[in-house]
Amino acid sequence: MICLAGKSLHKTYSDRGQLIEVLRDTNFEVECGELVCITGKSGCGKSTLLHILGLLDDPDSGKVLIGGEEVSSKMAKANQIRNRDIGFVFQFHYLMEDLNSRENVALPMLIAGSNKHSAFQRADELLALLDLEQRVNHYPNMLSGGEQQRLALARALINKPKIVLADEPTGNLDPQHSMEIWNLFEKLNRELGQTFVIVTHDAELAGRSKKRYELRDGILF
Numbered sequence: 001m002i003c004l005a006g007k008s009l010h011k012t013y014s015d016r017g018q019l020i021e022v023l024r025d026t027n028f029e030v031e032c033g034e035l036v037c038i039t040g041k042s043g044c045g046k047s048t049l050l051h052i053l054g055l056l057d058d059p060d061s062g063k064v065l066i067g068g069e070e071v072s073s074k075m076a077k078a079n080q081i082r083n084r085d086i087g088f089v090f091q092f093h094y095l096m097e098d099l100n101s102r103e104n105v106a107l108p109m110l111i112a113g114s115n116k117h118s119a120f121q122r123a124d125e126l127l128a129l130l131d132l133e134q135r136v137n138h139y140p141n142m143l144s145g146g147e148q149q150r151l152a153l154a155r156a157l158i159n160k161p162k163i164v165l166a167d168e169p170t171g172n173l174d175p176q177h178s179m180e181i182w183n184l185f186e187k188l189n190r191e192l193g194q195t196f197v198i199v200t201h202d203a204e205l206a207g208r209s210k211k212r213y214e215l216r217d218g219i220l221f
Contacts, residue, residue, distance in 0.1 A: 002068065003032040003195050004163050006053055009062035011045070022048050023059065024218035030211075032162070035189040035196045037206035040215035046199040047167050049215065053197065054165045055082050067162060083112055087156030087164040091171040093148045095140040095155075101127060102136045105154045112159055119158070126154040130184060146177030153184060157194070166198040170205065178205065 011023040022045035030036045040046050051057040053064055055073040063070050066085055072078065082088075095104050105126055106119035114122075127133050130150045140148055149169060156164050166185070170178035182205050188194040200206050213220040 001032050002029050003034075003066070004053060004197065005029045005065045006049070006059075007063050007065070009049070009052060009059040009064075011048055011052065011057075011059050021218050023052075023062075026062070026215075026218060026220055028053070028213070028220055030163070030195060030197055032195055033189070033193045034211055035185065035209050036198070036211045036213070037209040038197065038199045038213045038215055038220070039201065039203055039206045042201065044215050045218060046215050050165050050167050050197070050199050054086050054088060080112075083108055084159055085162045087159070087161040089149070089152050089156050089164060089166040089169045091168040093140070093152040095148060095151060097140050100137050100139050101132060101143070101151055104140070104151060105158055107158075108155060109158045122158060123154070126157055127151075130154050144177075145173055146180055149173060149177070149181055150184065153181070157188070163195045163197060166196060166200075168199060168201065170200065170202065178202070182208070 006026060006028040009023045009026040013020045013022060026049065038046055038049065048057065052059050055071060055078050058073050065071065066081065071081055102120055102123045105123035109119040109122060110116065124136065127136055130153060132147060132150055132154065135143060135147060143151065170181050173181065185196055185198065189196055206212050
């Protein structure tokens with residue numbers, strides 16, 4: 001079953017009066033349960049593609065489908081779709097500094113309308129799954145870079161999303177912590193069937209995935 005798709009995506013930016021074609025007739029599909037990597041040179045449009053797939057931006061033309069349904073960031077229910085169906089992990093963790101680990105992870109579930117008890121219970125389960133059970137009451141500034149990114153991953157998983165989109169998730173980590181995060185992606189994909197689409201500049205790590213694309217000249221190869 002196709003979980004996420006982009007059909008004939010076009011995206012152009014204007015830079016100092018010059019039009020830059022970032023995506024041109026770009027097509028992309030990921031089946032439920034897959035772990036897919038997208039690589040490419042810096043500035044080639046990988047993040048732009050991910051933002052479009054995650055309803056954070058819209059293409060100039062083309063369409064995005066989640067579970068076969070066409071979606072757009074301009075839809076009235078776009079926020080609900082993002083919160084319910086898509087988990088995000090970015091290069092920078094974007095954690096709330098005044099919330100502890102449990103509260104940070106539970107936040108998207110609380111926003112979705114769940115009660116505090118259920119959200120905190122689910123958060124504790126994820127923190128244990130990602131080996132952060134000893135950090136439940138810690139604040140982000142008390143955690144290492146690798147722990148902060150694991151916390152961001154737990155937050156992305158809290159609503160049991162159809163897809164997790166990760167944009168350079170190991171970009172700010174040293175090789176040891178990068179490998180830890182990557183191993184977690186693979187574990188969650190293998191054991192829970194979680195679908196991942198990961199943008200990375202690290203060709204070595206991307207080479208571990210069964211399906212890999214390279215974005216070049218606005219087209220996925």
